[in-house]
Amino acid sequence: MPQEVEISGAGPSGLAAAITLAKAGWRVRLYERNQDVGWRFQGDFQGLENWTEQHDVLEEFRTLGIAPTFEYRPFRRAVLFDPDHRECRCRSDRPLFYLVRRGREAGTLDSALKAQALDAGVDIRFGTAARHLPQGGIIAEGPRAADAIAVGYLFDTDHADGAWGIVSEDMAPKGYAYLLVWQGRGTLATCMFRDFHREKEYLKRSVEFFRSTVGVDMNNARPFGGAGNFALPRTATRDRLLLIGEAAGFQDMLWGFGMRYAILSGHLAARAWIEGNPSLYDALWRQRFGGLLRSGFVNRMFYNRLGNWGYRRMVAQIGRRADAGLWLNSYYRPRPWKTVLSALTRRWMRLRGPQDPGREGCDCTWCRCQHECSPLI
Numbered sequence: 440m441p442q443e444v445e446i447s448g449a450g451p452s453g454l455a456a457a458i459t460l461a462k463a464g465w466r467v468r469l470y471e472r473n474q475d476v477g478w479r480f481q482g483d484f485q486g487l488e489n490w491t492e493q494h495d496v497l498e499e500f501r502t503l504g505i506a507p508t509f510e511y512r513p514f515r516r517a518v519l520f521d522p523d524h525r526e527c528r529c530r531s532d533r534p535l536f537y538l539v540r541r542g543r544e545a546g547t548l549d550s551a552l553k554a555q556a557l558d559a560g561v562d563i564r565f566g567t568a569a570r571h572l573p574q575g576g577i578i579a580e581g582p583r584a585a586d587a588i589a590v591g592y593l594f595d596t597d598h599a600d601g602a603w604g605i606v607s608e609d610m611a612p613k614g615y616a617y618l619l620v621w622q623g624r625g626t627l628a629t630c631m632f633r634d635f636h637r638e639k640e641y642l643k644r645s646v647e648f649f650r651s652t653v654g655v656d657m658n659n660a661r662p663f664g665g666a667g668n669f670a671l672p673r674t675a676t677r678d679r680l681l682l683i684g685e686a687a688g689f690q691d692m693l694w695g696f697g698m699r700y701a702i703l704s705g706h707l708a709a710r711a712w713i714e715g716n717p718s719l720y721d722a723l724w725r726q727r728f729g730g731l732l733r734s735g736f737v738n739r740m741f742y743n744r745l746g747n748w749g750y751r752r753m754v755a756q757i758g759r760r761a762d763a764g765l766w767l768n769s770y771y772r773p774r775p776w777k778t779v780l781s782a783l784t785r786r787w788m789r790l791r792g793p794q795d796p797g798r799e800g801c802d803c804t805w806c807r808c809q810h811e812c813s814p815l816i
Contacts, residue, residue, distance in 0.1 A: 578682045632743070
């Protein structure tokens with residue numbers, strides 16, 4: 440009889456874990472409280488970042504046994520504006536990021552991973568919430584707090600394909616606003632890390648900026664929004680429960696890109712389970728991307744403190760580089776001084792949410808116990 444494991448949550452991290460386990464011969468039961476994958480999204484574009492590592496993200500997915508069967512578009516060029524609306528044209532020899540769609544539609548990242556999981560024999564139970572996993576398992580239930588929010592519009596457009604962004608406290612406090620266009624469809628949003636209650640005002644300014652500066656036409660505009668959660672957890676395990684993706688807070692704290700961490704963490708949790716040692720998971724994720732998380736934390740700390748003055752300097756530095764991808768890779772590279780600084784200032788940001796490991800013996804998949812949160816790394 441094959442060994443069995445249960446997973447709660449059918450986002451990219453949960454599906455990656457399920458695919459890895461099923462291909463290793465395990466019987467996988469995957470619970471998803473919504474009626475399909477990608478329920479949080481409406482076909483909006485997102486970037487699968489490709490700058491934090493030397494190796495290509497899609498090639499890495501292939502080595503994990505996860506095929507990029509979703510639709511994607513590599514972007515080697517983008518336009519970035521500073522707070523004074525000065526333009527910087529970013530170029531890279533290899534893709535800066537891959538544009539993908541999220542949601543339930545055919546061709547999205549979510550639907551493609553679901554198809555791979557089903558082909559591998561995963562038993563997906565939609566419309567079913569896994570409140571408890573008494574035998575242990577993997578938790579992929581998404582963000583549990585809002586450390587950043589994105590609000591914007593999805594629309595149809597005749598504008599040429601492209602990627603544009605602006606860093607400005609006037610449009611996205613401690614964050615950025617962006618415009619992505621591909622094959623007649625567009626996503627425009629402001630991603631904010633502060634002052635959430637004024638999101639409509641910031642979004643209006645962002646729309647006006649991109650319309651006047653880029654000249655984009657927005658037809659059949661539909662609003663959308665989302666939230667992100669960030670953490671530097673001391674542990675992502677709770678007895679035999681392993682937290683992955685945003686359930687563990689695994690996202691880049693500077694820009695909020697999390698899909699690469701989600702899929703990697705799902706695969707690593709599955710590996711630990713396959714080897715019969717769930718506690719190995721903490722060592723695996725720390726070794727693979729713990730340094731990148733700490734680097735992202737330090738990058739975020741400086742970004743928060745320096746404001747528009749710092750944004751101008753950052754955009755100017757990128758503009759002077761022949762290859763923006765190489766500059767970003769160096770900026771994200773884990774370094775000893777970043778490790779020390781992250782340890783010294785780890786409580787400065789007071790990160791919230793999933794770093795809560797639960798009481799000893801607790802088998803809640805979304806811990807409802809009342810207790811103090813664990814410290815950060």
